Amino acid sequence: MPFGWKKNEPQDSRGIEPHHPKIMTHWTRKDLLGLRELSVDEITLVLDTADAFKQVGTREVKKVPALQGKTLINLFIEPSTRTRTSFELAAKRLSADIVNISASASSLTKGETLKDTARVLEANHADIIVLRHSSAGAPQFLASRIGASVINAGDGAHEHPTQGLLDSYTIREKKGSIAGLHVAILGDILFSRVARSNIFALLKLGARVTLVGPSTLVPRAFEQLGVTVSHELEEVLPTADVVNLLRIQHERQRKEYFPGLGEYIRLFGLTKERAKLLKPDCLIMHPGPINRGVEIDSELADGERSVILDQVTNGLAVRMAVLYLCGGVN
Amino acid sequence: MKQKKPNENSAVRIFDADTLGRTLRRIAHEITERNHDLGSLILAGIPARGVELAQRLATEIRTIKKVPVATGVIDVSMHRDDLGRRGSLPVVRASQLPLPLEGKTVVMVDDVIFTGRTCRAALDAIRSFGRPDCIQLAVLIDRGHRELPIRPDFVGKNLPTAQGERVRVKLKETNNEADAVWLEKE
Numbered sequence: 001m002p003f004g005w006k007k008n009e010p011q012d013s014r015g016i017e018p019h020h021p022k023i024m025t026h027w028t029r030k031d032l033l034g035l036r037e038l039s040v041d042e043i044t045l046v047l048d049t050a051d052a053f054k055q056v057g058t059r060e061v062k063k064v065p066a067l068q069g070k071t072l073i074n075l076f077i078e079p080s081t082r083t084r085t086s087f088e089l090a091a092k093r094l095s096a097d098i099v100n101i102s103a104s105a106s107s108l109t110k111g112e113t114l115k116d117t118a119r120v121l122e123a124n125h126a127d128i129i130v131l132r133h134s135s136a137g138a139p140q141f142l143a144s145r146i147g148a149s150v151i152n153a154g155d156g157a158h159e160h161p162t163q164g165l166l167d168s169y170t171i172r173e174k175k176g177s178i179a180g181l182h183v184a185i186l187g188d189i190l191f192s193r194v195a196r197s198n199i200f201a202l203l204k205l206g207a208r209v210t211l212v213g214p215s216t217l218v219p220r221a222f223e224q225l226g227v228t229v230s231h232e233l234e235e236v237l238p239t240a241d242v243v244n245l246l247r248i249q250h251e252r253q254r255k256e257y258f259p260g261l262g263e264y265i266r267l268f269g270l271t272k273e274r275a276k277l278l279k280p281d282c283l284i285m286h287p288g289p290i291n292r293g294v295e296i297d298s299e300l301a302d303g304e305r306s307v308i309l310d311q312v313t314n315g316l317a318v319r320m321a322v323l324y325l326c327g328g329v330n
Numbered sequence: 331m332k333q334k335k336p337n338e339n340s341a342v343r344i345f346d347a348d349t350l351g352r353t354l355r356r357i358a359h360e361i362t363e364r365n366h367d368l369g370s371l372i373l374a375g376i377p378a379r380g381v382e383l384a385q386r387l388a389t390e391i392r393t394i395k396k397v398p399v400a401t402g403v404i405d406v407s408m409h410r411d412d413l414g415r416r417g418s419l420p421v422v423r424a425s426q427l428p429l430p431l432e433g434k435t436v437v438m439v440d441d442v443i444f445t446g447r448t449c450r451a452a453l454d455a456i457r458s459f460g461r462p463d464c465i466q467l468a469v470l471i472d473r474g475h476r477e478l479p480i481r482p483d484f485v486g487k488n489l490p491t492a493q494g495e496r497v498r499v500k501l502k503e504t505n506n507e508a509d510a511v512w513l514e515k516e
Binding site for chain 2: 026027045048049051052053054055056059060061062063064065066068094321324325328329
């Protein structure tokens with residue numbers, strides 16, 4: 001085997017990796033608004049494209065000219081560091097020009113509407129707008145009104161498609177495939193756009209999904225999506241192949257939904273004791289930022305089964321893929 | 331996506347399986363004549379058919395010189411300068427090159443050279459991995475109409491074509507049919 005080849009990939013008898021296209025679809029969307037409307041083939045195409053872009057990060061020159069000359073605007077009406085930084089790095093690695101606009105710095109605080117802000121950005125020849133907004137449906141609203149590509153970077157409690165894609169990517173990368181896996185999503189599901197995007201992607205890719213948490217945050221109504229709902233963490237852990245922990249979103253909590261941190265930790269925190277129930281190869285995931293000692297014990301977050309930092313690295317590759325696909329169509 | 335099978339009436343067969351095999355053998359000989367240190371040689375194919383051709387050239391060189399030759403894959407889609415100008419977005423795949431490239435000779439392998447833009451993108455892609463001592467280009471068919479100052483070092487056949495004609499290279503591994511090269515009329 002020549003030096004530098006990846007070792008654990010399938011090879012044919014001559015020792016070369018198969019190079020046949022697995023992908024049978026072409027990307028035709030200018031926007032990425034959510035995962036609910038994507039087909040299995042489209043999701044697979046993004047994940048396969050992300051494979052190629054992940055490898056760019058290992059090169060001597062970590063930059064490719066794919067989006068040279070395109071302008072990307074990070075329009076973050078709701079504060080975010082991780083997602084914004086990830087999109088910014090992704091855009092830079094694709095050689096796009098990028099401008100960051102945060103809520104406090106935008107004219108929205110001066111009373112301008114979202115539509116007018118976007119039209120001004122478009123008049124400045126923006127090609128791609130990455131939008132984070134506290135209202136569900138804001139990206140959809142924009143996408144239908146402007147010609148630029150709109151990428152949803154999280155809208156209210158609706159969807160966070162790139163997070164859903166990077167979680168699926170990470171599971172596929174670590175487990176080989178997603179079909180047949182049992183994925184437990186734990187925590188604050190009701191307010192979580194991450195949970196929704198994960199549910200849509202995972203079900204389409206053939207996983208079994210169980211939502212776990214207190215009944216106020218994980219209502220039975222979620223079963224309509226095709227998932228199982230449980231309020232008993234210890235019953236779910238032994239069969240899980242993946243545990244995806246969601247952050248308790250203090251900023252969105254109201255008192256009646258969430259009695260107290262102590263009680264939450266006692267019933268639903270992933271503690272060292274509870275982790276003993278997990279399969280030895282179970283993946284522990286968390287979209288971040290982590291509340292150490294709340295959703296998860298510090299030791300587990302840094303432990304062998306944790307893929308939390310892989311999620312960050314993969315997020316960059318997945319966002320490069322999404323920008324490349326949507327930006328290339330437009 | 332399955333490509334349309336050439337219609338015998340409007341297509342001319344340029345190579346059959348036998349000629350294609352002999353042509354590759356000749357190119358393999360030329361590569362070994364030009365490059366004495368086969369240990370520092372990398373045959374890097376451009377997807378999809380260049381990858382298979384690079385493998386076959388490596389096999390030929392191994393037969394001729396009894397030494398193994400390193401192979402690789404250069405994916406050019408993220409280095410293209412015509413993104414959004416072509417019908418559909420090229421599917422991106424990961425490049426695989428044995429690293430480091432310093433001190434190596436990379437022979438880029440493709441089935442057909444036309445405008446030269448794929449080759450330019452491949453040069454950029456290689457540069458992003460490092461700085462090989464030398465880069466050469468081997469193609470099965472040179473059909474002319476270059477838009478850039480790029481010239482292959484090893485050519486299977488120079489084939490004069492009209493701009494609108496298409497050259498189709500069929501390989502049993504990638505197309506699941508007998509090896510052949512066809513020239514399709516407009």
